[in-house]
Amino acid sequence: xxxxxxxxxxxxxxxxxxxxxxxxxxxxxxxxxxxxxxxxxxxxxxxxxxxxxxxxxxxxxxxxxxxxxxxxxxxxxxxxxxxxxxxxxxxxxxxxxxxxxxxxxxxxxxxxxxxxxxxxxxxxxxxxxxxxxxxxxxxxxxxxxxxxxxxxxxxxxxxxxxxxxxxxxxxxxxxxxxxxxxxxxxxxxxxxxxxxxxxxxxxxxxxxxxxxxxxxxxxxxxxxxxxxxxxxxxxxxxxxxxxxxxxxxxxxxxxxxxxxxxxxxxxxxxxxxxxxxxxxxxx
Amino acid sequence: xxxxxxxxxxxxxxxxxxxxxxxxxxxxxxxxxxxxxxxxxxxxxxxxxxxxxxxxxxxxxxxxxxxxxxxxxxxxxxxxxxxxxxxxxxxxxxxxxxxxxxxxxxxxxxxxxxxxxxxxxxxxxxxxxxxxxxxxxxxxxxxxxxxxxxxxxxxxxxxxxxxxxxxxxxxxxxxxxxxxxxxxxxxxxxxxxxxxxxxxxxxxxxxxxxxxxxxxxxxxxxxxxxxxxxxxxxxxxxxxxxxxxxxxxxxxxxxxxxxxxxxxxxxxx
Numbered sequence: 039x040x041x042x043x044x045x046x047x048x049x050x051x052x053x054x055x056x057x058x059x060x061x062x063x064x065x066x067x068x069x070x071x072x073x074x075x076x077x078x079x080x081x082x083x084x085x086x087x088x089x090x091x092x093x094x095x096x097x098x099x100x101x102x103x104x105x106x107x108x109x110x111x112x113x114x115x116x117x118x119x120x121x122x123x124x125x126x127x128x129x130x131x132x133x134x135x136x137x138x139x140x141x142x143x144x145x146x147x148x149x150x151x152x153x154x155x156x157x158x159x160x161x162x163x164x165x166x167x168x169x170x171x172x173x174x175x176x177x178x179x180x181x182x183x184x185x186x187x188x189x190x191x192x193x194x195x196x197x198x199x200x201x202x203x204x205x206x207x208x209x210x211x212x213x214x215x216x217x218x219x220x221x222x223x224x225x226x227x228x229x230x231x232x233x234x235x236x237x238x239x240x241x242x243x244x245x246x247x248x249x250x251x252x253x254x255x256x257x258x259x260x261x262x263x264x265x266x267x268x269x270x271x272x273x274x275x276x277x278x279x280x281x282x283x284x285x286x287x288x289x290x291x292x293x294x295x296x297x298x299x300x301x302x303x304x305x306x307x308x309x310x311x312x313x314x315x316x317x318x319x320x321x
Numbered sequence: 322x323x324x325x326x327x328x329x330x331x332x333x334x335x336x337x338x339x340x341x342x343x344x345x346x347x348x349x350x351x352x353x354x355x356x357x358x359x360x361x362x363x364x365x366x367x368x369x370x371x372x373x374x375x376x377x378x379x380x381x382x383x384x385x386x387x388x389x390x391x392x393x394x395x396x397x398x399x400x401x402x403x404x405x406x407x408x409x410x411x412x413x414x415x416x417x418x419x420x421x422x423x424x425x426x427x428x429x430x431x432x433x434x435x436x437x438x439x440x441x442x443x444x445x446x447x448x449x450x451x452x453x454x455x456x457x458x459x460x461x462x463x464x465x466x467x468x469x470x471x472x473x474x475x476x477x478x479x480x481x482x483x484x485x486x487x488x489x490x491x492x493x494x495x496x497x498x499x500x501x502x503x504x505x506x507x508x509x510x511x512x513x514x515x516x517x518x519x520x521x522x523x524x525x526x527x528x529x530x531x532x533x534x535x536x537x538x539x540x541x542x543x544x545x546x547x548x549x550x551x552x553x554x555x556x557x558x559x560x561x562x563x564x565x566x567x568x569x570x571x572x573x574x575x576x577x578x579x580x581x582x583x584x585x586x587x588x589x590x
Contacts, residue, residue: 077489078461129487130460186405187359212487213405215358215515217555241489244560282490285518285560289577298584309560313567319584320568 042066046103058084071236073246076256077280082239091120125202131193143177171195186213207238247307272305286312322477330378339365341533354520357530371400401476405483407467417451423474441472481512521559521575
């Protein structure tokens with residue numbers, strides 16, 4: 039069943055003329071992991087906001103076309119209908135922290151409190167999610183007295199704890215070190231394996247290649263490509279539109295031009311694929 | 322201009338020891354990348370260079386100045402610091418004002434200010450956006466404004482704190498070009514980053530920090546060869562280094578050019 043259906047979506051923010059998204063159509067099955075790539079300003083965040091209902095219900099502006107999220111028709115819905123189903127992790131964790139709580143523990147409890155969850159159940163969930171996101175030692179700290187990486191984990195935890203059926207993440211690892219990035223991708227992958235639908239805007243192509251099921255590449259508000267990681271991430275049009283590709287793909291493409299990559303083999307997106315191909319050349 | 326850090330200790334109020342005996346020297350014109358896990362002390366270390374933090378113990382010299390005997394304002398003429406988050410440093414109403422502010426404050430002659438402002442705007446791709454309010458620009462471009470406002474101060478030392486975070490391929494390329502340009506002008510550039518591919522391709526010296534200490538410090542290729550220690554610090558080798566190792570190629574690969582050369586003649590050392 040398609041949990042997300044977007045049809046001919048065109049959207050412009052208030053007092054802007056140029057739409058941030060144009061003619062976007064996209065379906066997503068329940069439990070899929072979709073990565074959204076594109077250069078800055080391509081519309082990645084706007085797409086995330088649309089799926090989470092922030093566009094148009096918080097940002098206003100002009101929306102044409104249809105957006106159905108988990109059976110809810112965005113046009114006739116209220117932001118409230120979304121928050122029960124969709125969780126959005128902001129690009130800048132600072133923008134997400136409520137500002138009304140003194141400790142990380144309370145911050146993570148905020149969403150559950152609003153739902154009126156019983157205290158014991160709440161504590162169980164929070165303890166578990168703090169462990170999963172690796173912030174169990176930060177419970178008593180102020181959400182503002184944290185490093186960028188720690189804050190980003192708190193922002194993630196405060197959404198995961200709500201157990202949304204659709205999880206939207208806008209560059210959730212931008213401030214994390216490589217090990218933190220891996221941990222977050224693994225947490226998200228395991229959520230996806232539990233049937234949670236994932237939509238993630240991300241620049242880190244190497245990670246996207248390893249974890250995502252499908253990729254949508256945006257350029258200037260429009261869908262440039264939509265498909266499997268192998269299809270999308272080896273397309274020459276990404277580079278033409280200023281979208282990064284993995285070093286493996288870039289190096290193999292150059293090697294192919296110099297007869298140093300097997301001409302019949304598809305270009306690699308991952309390390310093991312690159313090793314296999316270049317091994318053929320070296321042998 | 323030389324940087325000398327001697328046995329530096331720093332504890333934050335509240336007692337967390339963030340630096341535990343760091344010593345290092347940076348010669349004029351060096352390109353140095355500092356990597357390590359979140360909480361390793363990278364930002365704490367570089368904030369000593371422009372006096373934002375003062376040593377709890379040990380000393381920091383920038384050229385002939387002991388940072389304890391100079392104000393942040395004085396040190397600003399020697400050390401330019403581009404913050405990780407541009408919103409922490411931007412405050413003017415237009416890009417031009419923002420970029421002019423630094424050199425004006427340093428009381429450079431006005432023709433030199435004009436020249437520096439134009440050069441910085443050109444390097445960061447901001448020509449045509451001079452009159453825009455920085456907050457009307459996307460975060461990517463705000464980062465470029467922050468960078469331009471520091472470049473315009475023409476300091477002998479430039480610190481880039483996580484310059485590639487959240488940037489797309491085109492702006493990462495632009496930042497790499499700026500680093501090359503700074504090197505050409507004889508300036509020292511220190512960067513803190515998690516982007517090891519960016520480090521390997523653009524910097525010559527690599528410092529690995531962990532738990533407030535310098536764990537490794539040396540030429541890029543040499544440090545990337547220490548894969549056991551790197552693994553213990555959770556620093557993943559760059560993609561091309563991993564590819565080279567996976568194929569059993571000799572030496573450590575940092576650049577695409579090196580890799581292609583090795584493919585052509587795999588037998589030679």
